[in-house]
Amino acid sequence: MLHPDRMPPLSLEQMDEAQRAAAQALIAGPRKAVKGPFIALLRSPLLMDRLQRVGEYIRFDSSLPPRLSEFAMLVVARACTQQFEWFVHVPLARKAGTSAETIEAVRCGRRPTDMHADEALVYDFTHELLAHSGVCDTTYAIAVGRLGERGVVDLTGLIGYFLTVSLVLNVAHTPPEETDDVVALPTLPL
Incomplete structure (x- = not known):
């Protein structure tokens, strides 16, 4: 069931001075626009x-290679059913592999x-962290290694950031920018 967008984009006229300055800073950076979670x-x-x-x-600057960062983001998106x-x-x-x-x-x-072994590590670390708010000594040692x-x-x-972003998007009911080559997440049983 689709929910109405609770926090749609603000027009320049709707923004106060602080909002306009924050929007301009975001537009000037690598994101180039106010979209997704930044709308809310x-x-x-x-x-x-x-x-x-x-x-x-x-x-853009993490020590993790893009393949692992992007994969972790997918695992968090799935955990939050964040379209x-x-x-x-x-x-x-x-694109990252x-x-x-x-x-x-x-x-x-x-x-x-x-x-791949590094993807398995990221998957297991992410799931354990989200399920238990921490990781065991074995998972930690493998990850540090x-x-x-x-x-x-x-x-x-990254997990904490994308969890925060996903929760903001879920509360705001921000709609996805759907593309033909991506299949939406199904709702999973609780």
Whole structure:
């Protein structure tokens, strides 16, 4: 069932001075537009500004290779049934080298069987962190061994950032920008 967009885009006339400044800063950066979660976040321009800077690091400067970052984003989008992020990141994950079979398994809520070892690590780390708000010593040791401490912190930050963004999008009912080559996430049983 489609829900109405609770926080549609604001026109320039609807924005106060702080909102206009935050929107202009976002447009001037690598995102080039106010879209997705930033439409809702613009209601709190200081939060949007701070959060988008974290997201800019996560997306464009993290120590994680794009294939792992994009894959982790898909796992979080699936966990939150977040369509906007799913439609944005599936093409990016494909481009970064994640297989169609892996993406489809994540979409359907299954642990993929054809993952590379580093993807399996990211999948397991993300699931464990989301389920338990932490990871066990074994998962931590494997992650540090593969990603280093910086990589573990960057992966944890990415998961937290995209969880926050997904929750904002879910509360706002922000509609996805659907594309023909991406299949929407099905609703999974609770």
